[in-house]
Amino acid sequence: MHDQLTLILPIRDRIHFMRRWFQQARTFSFPWRILVADGSQGAQNSDFFACPEHFQGLHVEHQKYETPDDYGGFMERISLSLDKVETPYVLIVADDDFFLPSGILRSLRFLEKNPDYMAARGEILDFTIPGKNGQNAYGDMEFYFSEHYNVPSRNADNVYTRLAQQCDKYCCALTTVQRTAQARKRFSYLRHINARETWLPLMFDDFGLLAQGKTHHGKHLYGLKQTNAIGSEAHAIYEKDPSILDWMTRPGWSEEMSKLVPYVTREIAEAQNIPYATAHAEFKRLFIARYLSRLIRVKGKGEGTALPGTIARKFEKWRHALKRKIIFKSRYLRAQAALKRFQKSEEVSELQTILDICRTPYDPAGKAPHGEAQ
Numbered sequence: 333m334h335d336q337l338t339l340i341l342p343i344r345d346r347i348h349f350m351r352r353w354f355q356q357a358r359t360f361s362f363p364w365r366i367l368v369a370d371g372s373q374g375a376q377n378s379d380f381f382a383c384p385e386h387f388q389g390l391h392v393e394h395q396k397y398e399t400p401d402d403y404g405g406f407m408e409r410i411s412l413s414l415d416k417v418e419t420p421y422v423l424i425v426a427d428d429d430f431f432l433p434s435g436i437l438r439s440l441r442f443l444e445k446n447p448d449y450m451a452a453r454g455e456i457l458d459f460t461i462p463g464k465n466g467q468n469a470y471g472d473m474e475f476y477f478s479e480h481y482n483v484p485s486r487n488a489d490n491v492y493t494r495l496a497q498q499c500d501k502y503c504c505a506l507t508t509v510q511r512t513a514q515a516r517k518r519f520s521y522l523r524h525i526n527a528r529e530t531w532l533p534l535m536f537d538d539f540g541l542l543a544q545g546k547t548h549h550g551k552h553l554y555g556l557k558q559t560n561a562i563g564s565e566a567h568a569i570y571e572k573d574p575s576i577l578d579w580m581t582r583p584g585w586s587e588e589m590s591k592l593v594p595y596v597t598r599e600i601a602e603a604q605n606i607p608y609a610t611a612h613a614e615f616k617r618l619f620i621a622r623y624l625s626r627l628i629r630v631k632g633k634g635e636g637t638a639l640p641g642t643i644a645r646k647f648e649k650w651r652h653a654l655k656r657k658i659i660f661k662s663r664y665l666r667a668q669a670a671l672k673r674f675q676k677s678e679e680v681s682e683l684q685t686i687l688d689i690c691r692t693p694y695d696p697a698g699k700a701p702h703g704e705a706q
Contacts, residue, residue: 334363334364335419336419336420336421336440336444337364337419337421337422337423337436337440337509338364338365338366338367338417338418338419338421338422338423338512339362339364339365339366339367339422339423339424339425340367340369340410340413340414340417340422340423340424340425341353341366341367341368341369341425341426341427342369342371342406342409342410342413342424342426342427343368343369343370343371343372343377343427344370344371344372344373344401344406345372345373345374345376345377346427346428346561347376347377347380348469348470349427349428349469349561350377350380350427351380351469352427352428352469352470352689352690353425353427353428353429354386354387354390355689355692356430356431356686356689357390358387358388358389358390359685359689360433360682360685361389361390362390362433363391364391364419364423365391365393365419366390366391366392366393367393367395367413367416367417368381368392368393368394368395369395369397369409369410369412369413370394370395370396370397370409371397371399371401371405371406371409372396373401378396381394393416395412395413395416397409397412400528402528403528403529403530403531403533404526404527404528404529404533407519407522407523407527407528407533407534408523410424410519411516411519411520411522411523412523414512414515414516414519414520415516415520417512417516419512420511420512420513421440421443421509421510421511421512422509422510422511422512422515423436423507423508423509423510424506424507424510424515425507426507426557428469428557428558428561429507429555429556429557429558430555430556430686431507431554431555431556432553432554432555432679432682432683432686433682434552434678434679434682435453435454435552435553435554435555435679436509436554438454438550438552438554439452439453439454439508439509439548439550439554440452440509442548442550443509443511443548446546446548448545448546449487449545449546449547449548450510450511450514450541450542450544450545450546450547451505451508451509451510451511451541451547451548452508452509452547452548452549452550453507453508453509453548453549453550453554453555454549454550454551454552454553454554454555455481455482455549455550455551455552455553455554455670456478456481456482456507456554456555456556456557457475457476457477457478457553457555457556457557457667457670457671458475458476458477458478458480458556458557458558458559458663458667459473459474459475459476459556459557459558459559460473460474460476460558460559460560461473461474461558461560461690463560468560468561468562469561469690469693470690470691470692470693471690471691471693472690472691473556473686473687473690475556475667475668475671476559476663476666476667477662477663477666477667477670478557478663479663480502480503480504481503481504481557482549483497483501483503483549484497484549485546485547485548485549486498486503486542486546486547487546487547487548488546491542491543491600491603491604492600492614492618494542494543494546494547495539495542495543495600495615495618496618496622498538498539498542499618499619499622499623500622502535502538502623503538504534504538505537505538505541505547506534506537506538507555507557508547510541514541514544514545515541518537518540518541518544519537521540521595522536522537525588525591525592525595527588527591527592528584528588529579529582529584529585529588530572530579530582530585531579532579532585532588532589532592533588533592536592536593536595536596539596539599539615540595540596540599543596543599543600543602543603544599544603545603552677552679553670553674553677553679553683556686593612593615593616594612596615597611597612597615598611600614600615671683
């Protein structure tokens, strides 16, 4: 099915992660066309792409884009790349992630057999690698269960039920195997309105996807996402605006929201064949009742303590650290259980290959790992 799928790889100035990603692609002999949407500012990436040996056996098209070095630029590069996709399916990948070929193929086959589904993937595990200053592309991987990605399929026939599920438990669909025509339509609108706010365009792209149709989350191992990869667009966002309430109080959030709500409303009205006003009223009700109200409840927790300020701050810091420790321990144990299940399946050799890639650092002074040319 190599002629059915195109990969889009948005990159910036993270040469270590990009090298690792192409180690993965070469080692697995990815048969799909790879469109590299390069938003880097320095010369390292250009030097890398000037050496064809890096892409031996791969179908790579590198395009440099003069887009802003922010989240809006990231989304814009994806949209511009989607205009070049000629296959019926597309997968948007990140340079700090791994995707198993068997997981991609199973997702493709599912979409081929189920035309009412817009996107499909399997399970995703989070992982970390010790390191700092952006040098943690290689090392021993430690896995954690992803609360963010491992949620039930959004497969209800009713569009409002799917949107309600998304409001109750947000799940990003960016790195799923998607139908190209629908993805291009959504990202084209985001580019048209020059969407730039923190996470907001991506959130509404997910709403738009669920308005278009269902999404499938299978039980096979599909991908591994590194959560401590320094230098990503997401990392830059959390550095500047650490919480969703910070995002929502940014100056441009309200204006951009006023452009995105009509977009999702039109998708709902088209999918349900109902008047725009009816779709708008129902989506507004869902978003306020199921999403915003949950954020307000979370914000209110823990406030109103009678402890003196300094003691209260120290207590909150200790409580937060303990809670994180317990959560991470739980996620670690759940990931180990999942890995045991995958060890009995076809994904075992692919997972071992990924572990080997991460244990073989790229050495500019010596022999490059997995046959990578200098």
